[in-house]
Amino acid sequence: MIAALNGAFDDISKAVRLHRVWVALAHEDIGDQHRRTTLGPLWMLVNYFAFVGTFVFVFVTKDASDPSYIAYVAIGMLVWFYLTETITMSVSLFQREASFIQGTTLPLFVYVMRLTMQCIIRAGYSLAGCVLILLLGSYGINSNWLMSLLGLLLIILATPALVTVFAFLGAFFPDSEFIVGNMMRVGMFFTPVFWVYSGQQGIQKYAYHWNPFTYFLESVREPITAGIFPMHALAVTGYFCLGLWALALLLLGLYRKRIVFLI
Amino acid sequence: MTSIKLNNVSLVYRLFEKLTLSAPGRRRSALGGNIARSGTKQVVQALDDVSFELKAGDRLGLVGPNGAGKTTLLKVLYGIYQPSAGTVSIAGKVDALFNISIGFRPEATGRRNIVLRGLISGWTLAEIEEKVEEIIDFSELGDFIDLPFKAYSQGMAARLAFAAATALEPEILLMDEWIGAGDASFQEKAKRRMDELAEKAGIIVLASHDDALIQRVCTKRMVLRNGRVESLT
Ligand SMILES: Nc1ncnc2c1ncn2[C@@H]1O[C@H](COP(=O)(O)OP(=O)(O)OP(=O)(O)O)[C@@H](O)[C@H]1O
Numbered sequence: 001m002i003a004a005l006n007g008a009f010d011d012i013s014k015a016v017r018l019h020r021v022w023v024a025l026a027h028e029d030i031g032d033q034h035r036r037t038t039l040g041p042l043w044m045l046v047n048y049f050a051f052v053g054t055f056v057f058v059f060v061t062k063d064a065s066d067p068s069y070i071a072y073v074a075i076g077m078l079v080w081f082y083l084t085e086t087i088t089m090s091v092s093l094f095q096r097e098a099s100f101i102q103g104t105t106l107p108l109f110v111y112v113m114r115l116t117m118q119c120i121i122r123a124g125y126s127l128a129g130c131v132l133i134l135l136l137g138s139y140g141i142n143s144n145w146l147m148s149l150l151g152l153l154l155i156i157l158a159t160p161a162l163v164t165v166f167a168f169l170g171a172f173f174p175d176s177e178f179i180v181g182n183m184m185r186v187g188m189f190f191t192p193v194f195w196v197y198s199g200q201q202g203i204q205k206y207a208y209h210w211n212p213f214t215y216f217l218e219s220v221r222e223p224i225t226a227g228i229f230p231m232h233a234l235a236v237t238g239y240f241c242l243g244l245w246a247l248a249l250l251l252l253g254l255y256r257k258r259i260v261f262l263i
Numbered sequence: 264m265t266s267i268k269l270n271n272v273s274l275v276y277r278l279f280e281k282l283t284l285s286a287p288g289r290r291r292s293a294l295g296g297n298i299a300r301s302g303t304k305q306v307v308q309a310l311d312d313v314s315f316e317l318k319a320g321d322r323l324g325l326v327g328p329n330g331a332g333k334t335t336l337l338k339v340l341y342g343i344y345q346p347s348a349g350t351v352s353i354a355g356k357v358d359a360l361f362n363i364s365i366g367f368r369p370e371a372t373g374r375r376n377i378v379l380r381g382l383i384s385g386w387t388l389a390e391i392e393e394k395v396e397e398i399i400d401f402s403e404l405g406d407f408i409d410l411p412f413k414a415y416s417q418g419m420a421a422r423l424a425f426a427a428a429t430a431l432e433p434e435i436l437l438m439d440e441w442i443g444a445g446d447a448s449f450q451e452k453a454k455r456r457m458d459e460l461a462e463k464a465g466i467i468v469l470a471s472h473d474d475a476l477i478q479r480v481c482t483k484r485m486v487l488r489n490g491r492v493e494s495l496t
């Protein structure tokens with residue numbers, strides 16, 4: 001156990017020393033994804049607007065310009081997109097990096113940080129879109145945004161652990177790539193991304209309370225849409241984050257040398 | 264002091280058996296490698312009780328049939344694979360050239376790839392800055408250096424890979440079948456650089472099927488067969 005943790009910290013500290021590698025590679029990745037396109041990474045912004053727009057116009061029946069619902073969806077989509085993208089890309093992380101893993105001695109955590117970095121950069125474009133929507137929707141910048149920032153920070157903090165856990169899952173159980181992919185697609189409907197929970201019974205109740213993603217979303221969203229400090233959501237997210245990190249360190253410590261044989 | 268020491272190193276690859284309804288008959292392979300079973304898994308014993316020692320200035324040529332374990336041994340020396348049994352102790356800065364294209368991004372230019380490759384090998388930005396021009400000169404790529412890597416011929420890629428891997432004068436250089444693609448003049452140049460490296464008390468381990476090459480470059484020769492050391496002279 002102690003040896004495992006030592007191994008994990010060793011891997012992480014080596015990766016931190018190599019921070020230039022993953023920053024450079026993450027930028028290359030983003031560049032590659034949009035090479036030869038005219039809009040380049042701005043496509044991510046377009047994509048985000050398209051989704052938020054669709055949900056706002058399809059699901060607002062009473063008052064299509066209800067600004068609080070627009071903000072609700074805008075923030076919900078921002079966080080949900082970030083989490084889905086991170087998780088689905090994590091599951092196949094080690095397979096995608098196979099040639100590097102089998103040809104260099106970079107610590108595994110370098111790949112984790114590379115993906116983390118890439119997801120954060122991509123989310124930056126959606127974030128810009130989200131802020132734009134909020135400002136247009138007459139949510140001026142106020143101190144509530146700071147509370148929201150706390151939630152975002154927590155999510156970013158959890159990201160490397162999330163990536164690690166799902167990357168190991170994908171390496172050990174290749175089938176999980178498809179299971180996770182489908183679950184995340186369906187998961188959008190079981191998470192209060194675009195529907196609002198106001199004490200309904202049945203499935204929605206469980207989907208709201210027993211879904212960890214709810215808390216990730218609410219810790220960013222509640223401060224702005226409801227103007228409250230999301231104590232409960234932040235606490236749950238915090239515990240989740242700790243749990244993820246514990247699991248990530250354990251996996252990294254115990255199995256990092258095995259990955260090269262599995263992919 | 265640069266040195267490599269292996270004690271009774273073994274390495275086993277485990278493969279997950281795919282479910283199949285037909286019962287395949289086993290054929291004995293004329294090639295190297297041993298397939299065995301343990302429980303539900305198939306295992307390949309790629310290295311079996313390998314021990315040897317190299318000291319500064321040694322240039323070891325690894326030979327043996329396909330599947331003998333040469334690549335596997337190099338990857339153990341580099342630290343990519345942890346041996347299943349035995350110990351490896353290595354003193355010195357190691358660089359390796361396995362697959363020409365490893366660590367090179369097809370979309371990035373040659374120049375950018377040098378920088379990336381340097382970062383991956385743990386060089387500082389200052390070291391990279393200092394070496395870039397030298398690497399470009401050595402590779403003789405000229406204006407092609409600012410074209411994307413995917414536009415290079417195999418030999419051009421090999422030149423860039425070799426120039427980059429040897430630029431920072433690694434104390435230990437591991438190479439796997441790298442040179443075939445380079446033309447005669449580049450092979451000559453590469454040989455001179457390897458001589459220099461070895462003279463600076465470095466160690467070179469080179470796996471190849473080209474006996475002439477091994478004779479030209481190496482001072483020692485190790486024959487692997489079925490993962491075992493057959494002879495070391
Ligand atoms: N990733 C792997 N998974 C399972 N078995 C492997 C793997 N890589 C190599 N092997 C097996 O290990 C043995 C040694 O392979 P290795 O690649 O080291 O041979 P080699 O001497 O480099 O051969 P070649 O001359 O063809 O390059 C072979 O039997 C091969 O089938």
Ligand SMILES: [Mg+2]
Pocket residue numbers: 333334335439
């Ligand atoms: Mg080989």
